[in-house]
Amino acid sequence: MPIDATLPYDPDNIFARILRGEIPSKRVYEDAHAIAFHDINPQAPHHILVIPRGPYVSWDDFSANASEAEIAGFVRAVGAVAREAGFVEPGYRLLANTGMDSGQEVPHLHVHIFAGARLGPMLAR
Known part of the structure; x- marks a missing residue:
């Protein structure tokens, strides 16, 4: 059930x-600002979730209330996970629902x- 952010x-x-x-969880990355792990219900051949360590409900909450260090650390963690997993070529998609x-x-x-696959259009039509 969707939540109210x-x-x-x-x-x-x-x-x-x-x-x-x-x-x-099957963790693939961990640092002071974030952890990443495989989704238990993958929606693509490769599906990893990255979460900040801090208590933020959504991207809106995080961008408004996290410290500069938390924001920079989390964004860098997302990039590091994608690079370490070998997703940069041929490409990957990021999604954060709010x-x-x-x-x-x-x-x-x-x-x-x-x-891990051609992902098609961003939204179902």
């Missing part, structure tokens, strides 16, 4: 629990990295 952060959301180690109309399901900022 204006809601307060829920510390019991699945990604917060993954950050605390309460739920296992709010109900986008279909955001987990109230913790997360960026999807999709790769």
